[in-house]
Amino acid sequence: xxxINNLVNGGAVEDVLFYVFAALTLxxxxxxxxxxxxxxxxxxxxFLVLTIISMxxxxxxxxxxxxxxxxxxxxxxxxxxxxxxxxxxxxLKEEARRKIKFFGLAAGLVSVGIVFSIxxxxxxxxxxxxxxxxxxxxxxxxxxxxxxxYTLPFEIVSVLLLVAMIxxxxxxxRKLE
Amino acid sequence: xxxxxxxxxxxKIAIVVGVVQGIVAYSVLAERKISAWIQDRxxxxxxxxxxxxxxxxxxxxxxxxxxxxxxxxxxxxxVKEDFTPAGVKKIYFWLAPAVSVIPAMxxxxxxxxxxxxxxxxxxxxxLNVGILYTFGIVSMGVYGIVLAGxxxxxxxxxxxxxxxxxxxxxxxxxxxxxxxPVLLIVGNLNLGQIIGWQxxxxxxxxxxxxxxxxxxxxxxxxxxxxxxxxxxAETELVGGYHTEYSSMKFALFFLAEYxxxxxSSAMMVTLFFGGWTLPFWGLDQPAxxxxxxxxxxFVFLAKMLFFMVVFxxxxxxxxxxxxxxxMDLGWRTFLPLALxxxxxxxxxxxxxx
Numbered sequence: 001x002x003x004i005n006n007l008v009n010g011g012a013v014e015d016v017l018f019y020v021f022a023a024l025t026l027x028x029x030x031x032x033x034x035x036x037x038x039x040x041x042x043x044x045x046x047f048l049v050l051t052i053i054s055m056x057x058x059x060x061x062x063x064x065x066x067x068x069x070x071x072x073x074x075x076x077x078x079x080x081x082x083x084x085x086x087x088x089x090x091x092l093k094e095e096a097r098r099k100i101k102f103f104g105l106a107a108g109l110v111s112v113g114i115v116f117s118i119x120x121x122x123x124x125x126x127x128x129x130x131x132x133x134x135x136x137x138x139x140x141x142x143x144x145x146x147x148x149x150y151t152l153p154f155e156i157v158s159v160l161l162l163v164a165m166i167x168x169x170x171x172x173x174r175k176l177e
Numbered sequence: 178x179x180x181x182x183x184x185x186x187x188x189k190i191a192i193v194v195g196v197v198q199g200i201v202a203y204s205v206l207a208e209r210k211i212s213a214w215i216q217d218r219x220x221x222x223x224x225x226x227x228x229x230x231x232x233x234x235x236x237x238x239x240x241x242x243x244x245x246x247x248x249x250x251x252x253x254x255x256v257k258e259d260f261t262p263a264g265v266k267k268i269y270f271w272l273a274p275a276v277s278v279i280p281a282m283x284x285x286x287x288x289x290x291x292x293x294x295x296x297x298x299x300x301x302x303x304l305n306v307g308i309l310y311t312f313g314i315v316s317m318g319v320y321g322i323v324l325a326g327x328x329x330x331x332x333x334x335x336x337x338x339x340x341x342x343x344x345x346x347x348x349x350x351x352x353x354x355x356x357x358p359v360l361l362i363v364g365n366l367n368l369g370q371i372i373g374w375q376x377x378x379x380x381x382x383x384x385x386x387x388x389x390x391x392x393x394x395x396x397x398x399x400x401x402x403x404x405x406x407x408x409x410a411e412t413e414l415v416g417g418y419h420t421e422y423s424s425m426k427f428a429l430f431f432l433a434e435y436x437x438x439x440x441s442s443a444m445m446v447t448l449f450f451g452g453w454t455l456p457f458w459g460l461d462q463p464a465x466x467x468x469x470x471x472x473x474x475f476v477f478l479a480k481m482l483f484f485m486v487v488f489x490x491x492x493x494x495x496x497x498x499x500x501x502x503x504m505d506l507g508w509r510t511f512l513p514l515a516l517x518x519x520x521x522x523x524x525x526x527x528x529x530x
């Protein structure tokens with residue numbers, strides 16, 4: 001009893017959960033693009049949903065409850081439903097297996113290498129003794145930061161989204177003119 | 178984390194799930210009785226276990242009420258043949274009912290259904306982002322329906338799935354927007370804190386009536402109830418997404434629909450009608466004694482059941498929307514209204530401060 005209590009309080013459960021969610025995220029992400037059992041686009045989309053859900057589990061372990069909830073609400077709940085909607089409307093058939101071309105393979109490997117090196121750099125520069133984020137008033141703090149310190153990037157992203165929206169409407173309405 | 182917390186959480190989860198299942202079973206009976214009453218019929222009044230005929234007075238009375246009908250329904254679902262049509266996509270066909278039930282049951286976890294009993298808070302998970310959690314989980318419910326439509330590999334369920342995905346997304350936006358004035362007024366995402374605010378200032382429906390109307394209509398759409406039951410639409414799509422389902426798999430869709438009704442009613446009570454509080458007899462403060470705690474749970478249940486009856490009543494009083502009317506209502510009426518509502522509330526709060 002005492003030992004189990006110590007394990008729970010010492011963060012062992014959180015460590016185990018981290019590895020579970022991390023493994024799930026990676027496994028599902030691989031199955032989105034390279035599923036050996038099925039080439040159906042719907043299956044890929046469903047694995048992407050699972051990837052997003054397990055990523056929000058990782059956010060939960062970081063005590064970022066707001067981000068976890070928004071991750072599920074926006075990506076799993078809205079964006080992926082739209083993806084499924086489009087896949088079903090277009091009636092995509094199972095994709096045939098294509099031969100891997102040399103140029104594509106090389107380009108892919110180079111871009112993976114670049115992203116990986118960025119990751120390694122940023123992980124190496126982390127301070128290991130950084131304090132955990134505060135639990136209370138987290139949504140409030142996040143909102144305050146977004147509208148004071150980070151107003152400019154926030155506004156730029158908003159304008160970018162607006163431009164994308166107008167572009168989509170223009171593209172889909174062109175026939176009516 | 179200690180052992181008390183784990184044990185009490187497990188007890189609370191077991192009781193809440195049991196109560197929700199009970200409410201679901203008997204709201205099906207209520208649905209049949211109310212529809213019968215509206216259409217000038219009698220409704221289920223025959224089903225009874227064999228020994229009931231030896232019970233005087235009480236036996237025939239309970240039989241007339243149809244109290245035993247849900248038991249018979251449940252038994253029927255369990256023992257019916259579980260038929261899997263040829264040509265369905267097996268994995269998704271099996272997965273879809275489960276995927277639609279799980280979110281429906283998960284939503285109840287954050288709802289404070291009472292103040293406290295002894296030292297225990299009457300909520301399973303007291304999340305700081307309670308509202309966002311519910312919206313996130315509710316938005317996952319659409320996958321069950323979409324997958325069911327896709328897996329059946331036949332035209333009518335497919336239409337049902339497509340309609341459902343479009344409908345859910347459209348109304349989710351209005352629903353989310355409609356709650357923002359509430360959050361602006363209270364300044365907190367925790368459902369317990371929202372109820373606490375209401376016990377001091379009065380029910381939120383008085384502060385944000387438009388929010389409540391939009392939220393209620395959107396929750397009709399989210400639960401696929403008439404007048405928004407286009408994904409199943411018996412007259413056009415046979416049964417919509419669950420056309421090909423039988424036996425317990427069909428029952429799971431049924432369960433999901435009614436659990437969603439329970440969850441939406443509970444959310445409406447929590448957000449707009451003061452949760453477990455009543456403004457008199459000291460019921461608006463967290464309970465000091467066990468009796469008061471139990472009484473507050475019953476206050477919450479009573480308010481929730483009222484909205485369940487509203488759900489059922491609307492189903493039998495209003496005709497179904499046409500698809501373009503549904504989209505029009507969602508995007509061109511409710512979304513602008515909700516945005517204006519946010520603006521008005523923000524300006525009002527700004528002027529007051």
